[in-house]
Amino acid sequence: MNMKTSQNLLARLLALALLGAAVPAARAADDTLGSPEGPVVLPPDLAALPIEHAILVAPPHVPPPITRTTPAHVIVNLEVREVVKKLADGVQYTFWTFGGDVPGRFIRVREGDLVEFHLNNHPSSKLPHNIDLHAVTGPGGGAASAFTAPGHSSQFTFTALQPGLFVYHCATAPVPMHVGNGMYGLILVQPKDGMPTVDEECYVMQGEFYTTGRYGEEGLQSFDMGKALDERPPYVVFNGSVGSLVGDRALRAKVGETVRIYFGVGGPNLVSSFHIIGEILDRVYPEGALGSVEEHVQTTLVPAGGATMVEFEVKVPGTYVLVDHSLTRAFNKGALGMLKVSGPPNRAIYSGKEIDAVYLGSQADEGSAAAERETELKGKIEAEMQSNTAITGLTKEVQIEKGKQVYMGLCFACHQPDGRGLPNVFPPLAGSDFLQADHERAIRIVLKGLSGPVVVNGKAINSLMPPQEAVLTDNQIADVLTYVLNSFGNSGDPVTPDKVKAVRNEMR
Amino acid sequence: MVTIPPGQYVPFTKTARGAQAVPVGAFLLDEFPVTNADFLLFVRANPQWRRSQVSGLFADATYLSNWANDLEPGRLAPADSPVVHVSWFAARAYARWVGGRLPTMAEWERAASAGYRCSDGRNDPELNRDLFAWFAQPAPEVLPSVASAKANFYGVRGLHCLVWEWVEDFNSVIDPAGDAGPGGNLYCAAGASDVKDTGDYATFMRMALRSSLKANNTTGSLGFRCARDTGTAPGGKAPEGNLATEKSR
Numbered sequence: 001m002n003m004k005t006s007q008n009l010l011a012r013l014l015a016l017a018l019l020g021a022a023v024p025a026a027r028a029a030d031d032t033l034g035s036p037e038g039p040v041v042l043p044p045d046l047a048a049l050p051i052e053h054a055i056l057v058a059p060p061h062v063p064p065p066i067t068r069t070t071p072a073h074v075i076v077n078l079e080v081r082e083v084v085k086k087l088a089d090g091v092q093y094t095f096w097t098f099g100g101d102v103p104g105r106f107i108r109v110r111e112g113d114l115v116e117f118h119l120n121n122h123p124s125s126k127l128p129h130n131i132d133l134h135a136v137t138g139p140g141g142g143a144a145s146a147f148t149a150p151g152h153s154s155q156f157t158f159t160a161l162q163p164g165l166f167v168y169h170c171a172t173a174p175v176p177m178h179v180g181n182g183m184y185g186l187i188l189v190q191p192k193d194g195m196p197t198v199d200e201e202c203y204v205m206q207g208e209f210y211t212t213g214r215y216g217e218e219g220l221q222s223f224d225m226g227k228a229l230d231e232r233p234p235y236v237v238f239n240g241s242v243g244s245l246v247g248d249r250a251l252r253a254k255v256g257e258t259v260r261i262y263f264g265v266g267g268p269n270l271v272s273s274f275h276i277i278g279e280i281l282d283r284v285y286p287e288g289a290l291g292s293v294e295e296h297v298q299t300t301l302v303p304a305g306g307a308t309m310v311e312f313e314v315k316v317p318g319t320y321v322l323v324d325h326s327l328t329r330a331f332n333k334g335a336l337g338m339l340k341v342s343g344p345p346n347r348a349i350y351s352g353k354e355i356d357a358v359y360l361g362s363q364a365d366e367g368s369a370a371a372e373r374e375t376e377l378k379g380k381i382e383a384e385m386q387s388n389t390a391i392t393g394l395t396k397e398v399q400i401e402k403g404k405q406v407y408m409g410l411c412f413a414c415h416q417p418d419g420r421g422l423p424n425v426f427p428p429l430a431g432s433d434f435l436q437a438d439h440e441r442a443i444r445i446v447l448k449g450l451s452g453p454v455v456v457n458g459k460a461i462n463s464l465m466p467p468q469e470a471v472l473t474d475n476q477i478a479d480v481l482t483y484v485l486n487s488f489g490n491s492g493d494p495v496t497p498d499k500v501k502a503v504r505n506e507m508r
Numbered sequence: 509m510v511t512i513p514p515g516q517y518v519p520f521t522k523t524a525r526g527a528q529a530v531p532v533g534a535f536l537l538d539e540f541p542v543t544n545a546d547f548l549l550f551v552r553a554n555p556q557w558r559r560s561q562v563s564g565l566f567a568d569a570t571y572l573s574n575w576a577n578d579l580e581p582g583r584l585a586p587a588d589s590p591v592v593h594v595s596w597f598a599a600r601a602y603a604r605w606v607g608g609r610l611p612t613m614a615e616w617e618r619a620a621s622a623g624y625r626c627s628d629g630r631n632d633p634e635l636n637r638d639l640f641a642w643f644a645q646p647a648p649e650v651l652p653s654v655a656s657a658k659a660n661f662y663g664v665r666g667l668h669c670l671v672w673e674w675v676e677d678f679n680s681v682i683d684p685a686g687d688a689g690p691g692g693n694l695y696c697a698a699g700a701s702d703v704k705d706t707g708d709y710a711t712f713m714r715m716a717l718r719s720s721l722k723a724n725n726t727t728g729s730l731g732f733r734c735a736r737d738t739g740t741a742p743g744g745k746a747p748e749g750n751l752a753t754e755k756s757r
Contacts, residue, residue, distance in 0.1 A: 082646050094644045123570065126647050126672075126729045127713060128720030149720040150727040151570055172720075174712035177643075212640065222644035225636070225709050 004449070018457040040157050046114050049073040050221055052115040054087050054115075056105035059239050060251060062201040062262060063108040066190050071112040078105060080129045080183075087235060088242035088334065090218035095240065096129065096170065097183040101265060102240025103205035104168070109135075109190045113162040117142065125149035129178065130154075132171035135187045143171040152408045155470060163191035165288030165307045167223065167264050170445070176228055176268045182240055183331075185264030186307055191290055199257035199310060204245065206302075206324060206335060207266035208233035214334060229291025231269045236329040238322065238337045245337030246321065251312050255343025258282075259420045261322075268302030273325035274308065275299040278318070285309040299325050314341040316350045340356040347398045356383045360385065380410075382473065396482060396494040403483025406476050411484075414465070419488030426463060430488030439481070439495055446477050517614040517621075520711050530575035532618045538612060538733035540654040541666050541673060544575075545587035547749040549595070551604045552579060557598055565596035570726045587706065589651040590731040596723040599674045599732035610676040611719075613671045617711075620668060622644045622661035628659070628680065630708070635668065640709050642669040647729040668710070674732040678718040 048328055054076045055063040085091040098104025109115055121129050128149045132141035136158045169175075170183035180427055184205065210228040211221035215235060227233060238245055245251060249457050265272045281297040288307040294300075302308050314320075322337035323330035344464035345352070357377070379385045397406045408417070415421050419430035429435055434456045449467035468477065478497040485492035516529040533698075551572075562571055572593050576582025589614045592604075596610075603609050611619070623632030651736070656741040657666030667673070711728070717730075 084646060094646055123728060124647050125727075126643070128717055147720055149717075149722070149725055149731070152720075152725070173716045174709040177709050177713075212637070220644055222637070222640040224741055225640065225707065 008455055028167075037112065039155070042114070046073070049114055051075065053077070054107055056099060056107060058099065058101045058105060059103055060202045060204060060245065061150035062106050062188075062203050062382040065195065065197070065201075066108060066110045068110065069194075071110065071114065072259070073114045073116060074109050075111075075118070076107055077118045077120065078107075078131070079122060080125060081122045082127070084220065086241050087211070087221065087237075088216060091211075091216065092211070092220040092241075093181075093209065093211065093345040094220070096127070096178060097182055098168070098170075098185050099132070101184035102184075102207065103203070103264065104183070106185065106203045106262070107168070107187040108190065109160050110190045111160055111284040113189075114157060115160055116157045117146065118153060118155050120153045121147050121150050121177060122146040124296065125150040126404050127178075128172055129170050130172050131168055132160075133166060133168040133187055135162070135164070135166035135168070135189050135245050136334065139450065140170075140171065146497045147172065160189045163189045163290050164260055165189075165264070165285070165290065165305055165309050167266065167305050169266060169305065177223055178227075179266055179268035180208070180223060180228055181206065182209075182266070184261055184264070186214050186264045188262065195290070195309075198260040200251075200253045201262070202251050202259070203262050204238050204322065204337060205266050206236065206238055206249075206272045207240070207351070208236040208268070208333075209237065209269050211235060228268075233270070233333065235334050236270060236324060247338075249321070250338035250340045251322075253339060255314055255341060256348070258311060258313045259339070260309060262307065262309055263302060264288075264307035265302045265304050265366045269304060270275075270324075270326075270329075271304050271306075272302045272335075273299050274302050274310075275323050275325040276310075276312075278316075279314070279324060279339075280313050281310045281312050283311040304461055306369055314343075317341050317343045318348055329485065331434050344385050347395060348401050351398065355381070356384070368437040384441055396472045399479045399482040400486050402476075403479035403481070404487070406472065406480040410468070411480065414485075419484065419490075424459075427454065427461045428482045429490070431490065435484065436492060439492070439499075441486070442481055442485075443477065443495065443500050444507065446472070447500075447507060449502055469504065471492070510539050511524075511535075511573065511738065512537055512615070512619050512662055512664075515627075517618045519614075520617075520705075520708070520715055530614055532614050533612070534738045535615055535682050536608075536736040536738055537615070537619050538608075538735070539659075539663065539665055540657070541731045541733045542591040542599075543654055544581040544585045544589050544591045547591040547602065548579065548581060550605055554601070554605065557601060562598070564724070565744040566724055567595040568726060570728075571595060571598070573726070574728065576720055584650055586650065588653040588655060590654055592671055592728050592731045593653065593726040594674075594731065595726050596678060596721070598628070598629060598673050598726075600676075602732075603734045606734060608734035608736045610672065610674060610732060613675040613677050615681065615735055616667075616673065616675045619662060620660075620665055622664075624658060624660055627661050630705075635660075636710075638669050643713070646740075651729075671729050672714065672717055672727075675718070677684055678721060679723075 021066060029236060050072050052074050053189065054074050059062050066250040078098050080098060082096050083100060084092050084094050093104050119131050120503045128147060132143040134141055138158060142156055142158065146154045150152040163190065165185050166189065168185050168187050170178040172178050184207065185203065210224045210233050212224045213221050235242065263274055276296065281300065282295065284294045284297040284300045285301070286292065286294055286300060286308055290309065299314060300308055300310065318341055320339040320341065322339065324335040324407045346425045397504060414426040415429050419428060421428040423493050427434070445465065447467060447469040453462040476498045477500045478495045481495040484490065485495065510646055514534045515532055517532050518529045556560055557661055559572040559575060560578050568592055574584045581587065600610055621629055623629030623635045626632065629635045651671065654666055654670065657670045659665045660667060
């Protein structure tokens with residue numbers, strides 16, 4: 001407790017005493033003046049805690065992790081402001097905010113910390129506001145203690161007893177309007193034992209807005225009580241506006257990094273089916289309960305007034321879209337954000353589009369117009385495959401992976417899964433001098449087949465291999481040869497589709 | 509002033525006996541909220557209510573803070589705009605000086621319950637639209653003229669959509685210290701449990717604002733107007749009457 005606070009308190013007590021005695025008409029005023037109880041008298045161990053000022057940051061950023069291993073007396077100063085900001089292009093809205101943005105400032109403390117909370121209601125506010133932190137153990141989560149008139153400041157203190165990711169929100173009547181105008185945020189109480197380190201942390205909250213105008217209607221929009229009561233919001237958005245996490249403002253990460261998103265739902269009414277398109281969540285801490293982990297999650301349900309923490313390693317570059325998988329909200333109401341991942345591709349995990357072909361349906365009758373069209377299209381597909389840089393840019397590793405699939409579907413029956421063949425019947429590929437001596441010959445054999453005696457690793461074999469030119473594409477032949485030349489102990493250069501094509505043309 | 513005919517006020521919060529209508533007798537109410545020009549006459553005549561001289565017990569540090577100085581409202585407080593940054597004590601003193609009083613909450617709410625064209629404004633879509641449009645505007649640095657306010661069914665202007673207004677018993681509704689008290693608090697969902705019409709957001713906001721205030725507080729969007737009992741002549745101690753009364757003629 002500082003000197004100024006104690007002076008204020010004294011002034012208030014004095015005012016109370018004087019009013020009670022001298023101004024009987026102001027009797028009713030006593031009750032409101034008498035409410036502050038004064039700063040809490042702390043036991044010596046708590047009074048001795050080191051004092052820290054919480055670093056509060058605006059979304060989508062998150063304050064740095066707390067590295068200390070002992071409790072502290074953390075002072076939080078949060079300012080309430082009523083501000084006009086963009087809700088969508090051409091659409092303005094008067095947001096009621098904790099710190100000037102929606103969601104409010106991210107607060108980070110540690111389990112066991114003593115939190116001295118100051119709620120400052122800006123003088124330009126029209127309304128009183130307060131705060132209910134779900135991290136608080138006590139009536140109202142601080143609501144009554146933090147109830148603050150415009151141009152005033154309130155103080156209360158709580159101990160962060162339980163770890164977790166918690167929502168905070170304004171709890172002044174009419175609460176749905178205060179929350180519906182953007183008065184919510186997240187407070188993280190780090191567990192005593194710390195948290196796993198990650199490479200990127202970000203902060204996203206979903207909330208819906210009940211505007212008088214329909215979605216996209218331009219101008220300053222008012223809160224529509226009828227729509228709120230019916231729970232029919234024109235807007236469902238992440239971080240307070242349509243497009244808040246899109247384009248230049250997208251979240252960012254690099255391939256190989258682990259990303260953690262603190263995701264909360266302010267509501268006031270709707271729950272979220274939070275989903276990241278193209279990403280499986282490695283770990284989800286449902287409902288912000290940091291003691292329990294779900295793994296390999298696709299979509300996680302986040303309640304209104306609830307939060308969740310998700311973690312995942314980004315392995316493939318590209319844009320990942322965050323949505324509420326209640327999809328008209330994402331598609332028509334704004335609940336859409338982006339995570340842009342940069343870095344080298346990994347086509348074995350995800351190839352990108354390999355082929356775009358016309359599909360006519362199966363089993364066209366021979367000689368029919370449809371069959372002729374199909375033949376013509378096959379030619380076009382082949383040409384496309386040859387010129388498609390996505391395919392010609394294949395890496396050896398990807399070819400091996402894909403070639404294995406061809407091998408295991410077609411070749412293994414004779415040459416055997418381990419490439420050793422069958423003695424005196426089918427020649428081995430593993431360690432085969434015949435195979436490795438001449439790659440062009442190998443291509444010819446796959447295309448046209450082989451009959452008659454050959455000598456492989458000093459042993460003569462007289463067998464029959466059927467031609468595959470009508471069965472396998474140039475790419476598949478290149479892949480399967482690259483596979484056999486780099487498997488079973490073999491090691492060699494990749495075979496390119498161009499090379500196969502060249503050999504095929506020579507043999508026509 | 510405008511005569512408000514006798515009628516009823518149904519309290520916003522239920523009592524132990526349920527929501528019971530309270531009779532409200534006829535009374536007179538200023539057509540306009542008190543303006544800066546009106547209040548300037550008051551502080552000229554009553555030096556103890558000037559900004560530099562007022563007691564901190566009766567008005568906090570932001571009292572008349574939008575005025576240029578003690579006797580000059582200045583650029584941010586035009587003569588015909590409602591006076592704001594006034595405490596409940598100051599509003600009461602003004603009302604007594606002009607020979608009136610502050611309206612009770614029942615009186616104020618009864619007068620304000622009218623729509624533009626009917627005595628029951630609850631379902632007046634035009635009023636509701638104006639109300640929420642007002643909430644959607646942050647408090648302007650310079651308030652508009654009181655003459656810009658629309659008249660309601662009784663002919664009273666600016667009860668809504670201009671400034672909040674003090675009432676005599678402003679803090680009788682709810683107890684802001686009621687962390688755990690039975691009823692009597694408007695926080696969270698509990699706020700809805702004692703209320704007769706949970707869809708009446710505008711009234712919720714007035715009640716919440718009133719309950720957040722202490723009698724010496726002032727804010728930039730809170731003013732007042734005066735009432736009188738019927739049969740009492742306007743005029744009071746103000747030598748040349750008050751401007752709000754002038755405007756109503």
